[in-house]
Amino acid sequence: MSSRDVIEAAAERSRVSMRDRAQRWRRLFPTLLMGAIAAAVAWLIARELVGTTGAFFAPVAAIITLGLTVGSRLQRAIEVTVGVPLGIALADVLVLKLGSGVPQLILIELLATSIAVFLGGGPLLVSQAAVSAILVVTLQPPTNGLSFTRAGDALIGCGVALLLNFVIAPIDPIGLVRREAVPVLRELAAVLDAIARALETRDRDAAIAALERARAIDASTQRFLEAVTIGRETAAAAPIRRDQRGPLAVYSDAGGQIDLAVRNVRVLARGVLRAIETGDRVPPAVVEAIQDLRRAVVSLAPWMEDARRADQVVDPAVQAARHASAVLEQTTNLSVSVIVGQVRSTAVDLLRTTGMEPAEARARIRGQPVTREGR
Numbered sequence: 001m002s003s004r005d006v007i008e009a010a011a012e013r014s015r016v017s018m019r020d021r022a023q024r025w026r027r028l029f030p031t032l033l034m035g036a037i038a039a040a041v042a043w044l045i046a047r048e049l050v051g052t053t054g055a056f057f058a059p060v061a062a063i064i065t066l067g068l069t070v071g072s073r074l075q076r077a078i079e080v081t082v083g084v085p086l087g088i089a090l091a092d093v094l095v096l097k098l099g100s101g102v103p104q105l106i107l108i109e110l111l112a113t114s115i116a117v118f119l120g121g122g123p124l125l126v127s128q129a130a131v132s133a134i135l136v137v138t139l140q141p142p143t144n145g146l147s148f149t150r151a152g153d154a155l156i157g158c159g160v161a162l163l164l165n166f167v168i169a170p171i172d173p174i175g176l177v178r179r180e181a182v183p184v185l186r187e188l189a190a191v192l193d194a195i196a197r198a199l200e201t202r203d204r205d206a207a208i209a210a211l212e213r214a215r216a217i218d219a220s221t222q223r224f225l226e227a228v229t230i231g232r233e234t235a236a237a238a239p240i241r242r243d244q245r246g247p248l249a250v251y252s253d254a255g256g257q258i259d260l261a262v263r264n265v266r267v268l269a270r271g272v273l274r275a276i277e278t279g280d281r282v283p284p285a286v287v288e289a290i291q292d293l294r295r296a297v298v299s300l301a302p303w304m305e306d307a308r309r310a311d312q313v314v315d316p317a318v319q320a321a322r323h324a325s326a327v328l329e330q331t332t333n334l335s336v337s338v339i340v341g342q343v344r345s346t347a348v349d350l351l352r353t354t355g356m357e358p359a360e361a362r363a364r365i366r367g368q369p370v371t372r373e374g375r
Contacts (some may be wrong), residue, residue, distance in 0.1 A: 080124065171234055179300065187213065189294050254304060303354060
């Protein structure tokens with residue numbers, strides 16, 4: 001590769017990186033704006049209404065509670081509310097008794113984190129207890145006896161953040177979940193299409209590209225699953241969003257199965273690549289089965305918006321599994337067995353996405369009578 005090619009490649013990566021950064025900024029902008037407002041309001045309340053001098057902990061607690069993600073804010077608020085006062089109170093007591101210095105800092109830090117761990121706190125609670133204690137020892141040691149003013153500042157910050165997040169400007173849970181589900185389902189369908197075409201043309205490079213795309217879906221899947229968690233938290237805590245709890249349950253139940261389908265499709269892509277590399281014969285019906293899976297995936301988004309469309313997911317998923325299983329009567333080579341197994345597993349995942357019980361899903365792909373006991 002010439003130096004010119006290297007420069008052009010670097011420039012292209014830079015353009016892609018800038019686009020990614022711009023997209024990330026647009027996605028995070030509402031949270032960034034809310035954080036700035038929460039910090040200012042918390043500082044103003046602590047300083048002007050409560051009369052705290054400095055009021056350092058109020059805006060800090062607000063920012064930590066909101067974070068750069070919109071999920072788990074109730075948990076973060078609880079941990080900040082416990083961790084900050086714990087670290088402050090412990091440091092206040094020990095600094096008054098022992099003074100400030102390196103040995104005192106080590107002792108106070110160790111005690112604060114140890115107590116936080118024994119209280120069953122998560123990483124945020126432990127770290128906030130430690131940071132608060134450090135700030136007291138190094139920057140703001142008590143001078144006028146014990147005071148819980150700074151702990152009160154932390155409570156103000158947490159309260160302002162949660163008020164903004166769940167009462168004044170709560171996110172739209174359904175909108176968030178649908179927005180994050182689209183890229184997962186779109187890319188999963190595209191990967192299945194790419195796998196089918198690579199298998200049909202016996203194109204090794206295309207199979208490798210399909211496998212790489214399958215691996216790349218994980219990031220989108222995790223954002224989707226996080227969005228489901230965020231949506232459920234918001235619908236439970238925000239009064240004006242509680243009517244969305246029912247629709248969100250559909251996405252919540254489907255999320256885990258979609259994640260499993262993504263994993264199985266990745267294994268399917270590896271199986272197809274191996275079949276191409278080893279030269280094993282794979283009957284054309286397998287390509288049709290993979291395309292049936294794609295049709296089922298494409299139908300998932302409409303079904304999640306309208307449960308009456310479940311057959312649009314179920315029928316092609318069942319057809320995919322049966323087509324693939326029939327191939328085993330024509331050949332028993334290892335590559336085909338692996339591919340058929342992954343087609344069947346993915347079909348079961350897609351059936352279960354619609355809320356179908358495992359026993360019924362397995363019965364359907366085997367062509368057995370369906371029993372609905374216990375449903």
